[in-house]
Amino acid sequence: MSSRDTILNAVRANRPAPVDLPDVPLFGEGRDDDLLGRFFTAFKLMGGTVLELGDGDPVAPLRARLGSAGVVVSRVPEIAGTRDLDLTLPPSSLADVDIAIVRAAFGVAETGSIALSERELGVNTLAYLAQHLIVLLDPADIVINLHHAYRRPEFARSRYLVFHTGPSATADIEGVLIHGAQGVRSLSILPLPRE
Amino acid sequence: MNETPHSPGEARPRAAREAQPKGAADPGKGRVDHAEAAKRFIAAPEHLKFHDERLWDIRMKRDRQMHAIPEWEELRRLASAIKDHTLSHLDTYLEQFEAAAKANGVHVHWAKDGAEHNAIVLGLLRDHGAKTLIKSKSMLTEECGMRQALVEAGIEITETDLGERIQQLDAEAPSHIVMPAVHKLRRDVSDVFARTLGTEQGNDDIHYLAESQRMTTRPLILEADAGMTGGNFIIAETGAVVVCTNEGNADLSANTPKLHIVSVGIEKLLPRTSDLGVFIRLLSRSALGSPITQYTSHFRSPRAGAEMHIVLVDNGRSTRLGMPEFWTSLKCIRCGACMNTCPVYRRSGGLSYGFTYAGPIGLVIDPTFDKHKFSSLPFASTLNGSCTNVCPVKINLHEQIYAWRAVMAENHELPFAKKTAMAAAGALLASPRLFRAAIATADQALLSLPRFAQYNALNAWGKGRENPRGAGQTFHAWWAKNRAGKAKAAAPGKQPS
């Protein structure tokens, strides 16, 4: 008998008496106001950086950041990078990227998370190999909490979908928090509506 | 840093420094002597103090997160019920998951035990001509002894989680399922990195150490032939694998090489994507006291030009499912909260348990792997019930620990030295009042440790084990909250009377 059948037979023989599957509420009542404010509060707690929209030129704070940067890959029409993302190169080729700029699929207010999939990233490693990640988030794309987030259609259609909540972090040595463990050293968000 | 006067260039006198206590000795065919290893841990006061306080601090952070979520108890009830449901229909959900994963272009493999798991992984690596493997933290691969098996077969493995990397370089097992190197002080890490990565001898600046790991690991990530992750949850409805990390190392391990292998236990299933809302909200709050991990990653289908393989591992789980008293331990989401809250774990260190799973959950599942080898573990508990109170999926841990003691007694596996512990437990359980107070209660997890359960003369664990510093904090907190107010109004069920 195959291992598959051995395991399934053993599970079938040993499974406990059936228990019903409960419905999961959305727990959203009373929490649907000021989603952007809730989002930013949570996001900052997780080590994220909030960028303010510039007067007149909303992406002005980005331009300021890019001035001194090396390789910049932009996946958004609002601002240009210094290099186009070549989808035919291996994922490891992005190791020299200094700043990556992408747009979030959506955000989650309760946790301060943003969602990214291969659609937004082009190459998934962009969000980890870059030293810094800047994300544009449309305030209209923020949902209340994870229950709402998991109802989004992106989960069924994305091959890869990830919530980022702050930059890469570790506290594995004596509990001291370090940003930039293996992934990006900083994660910044600009609350810019979609074009 | 202690500034001991010594001339520049002169090595600090090593003998003055407390060495990191090592774990339980390999018992061969015998039984793991937890008490002996714990004694050595307690004899290292600096390590003990740090460990005890660090884990207690995380427990307090968890409590603060819990209080910020009004529906916390409902989430626990839901999580528990969803897991009960899934495990009681595990065969059909496994079939559904397999079909969904295959439809996504993912290859699904089944492993009866650790040896078969390791053979499948090695086979996949060989098929792809892969000699180097980067991986994120996985307790399952530890459980299966995969690293040793693959290294013997000539595979070069790099752990990419900082804590796990430290443990790999020190040739030591992880001591905590969430924080593998939590038993080490910065200077221990500095010594390991100086010896293995060539960092500056004596430099124990934490930023420097973490950065050194980042810089030395990245080239290995970029050049690896294959990547491996575990899975915190797998979803029957979509075939997706969900991985939670803080470092982003799982995303690099999965997204950089052309081959992504997932090792996951068959009990990690959830029926629907929407169930994740419950579990992700509970997991990191319970584990680390943070609202969510920095990265929550959903791998459903391989990216263009890459391959994704999932190895579904049984390794005793289907048997455990048939154990009436112990099957609910399969609901565990490996958050580590029961370990952080356990006074015995905090004061003995994870390595003293002699297996991948330490603390209360270890006491319950380790004996299912080897009843004789781990027969002393169910006695490494005060039965205070704190583990049960914090468990996000409501596993009745302390009751299962007690049930294992009975099994061990029946099997004449009662370690002689533990007869006192047994008597203490007997006395505790024979007194309904004491017992009610001890297991208390209140699913609210507000209990600090009642002193009587910790240091009662009847309790072998308290004897000779009082730790003035760490315990003092806990005890005073408890005293202030409960005992001091006793004269005024007794809060029913929250204090020993």
Ligand code: SF4
């Ligand atoms: S038994 Fe419960 S508390 Fe302990 S690790 Fe598992 S889920 Fe967490």
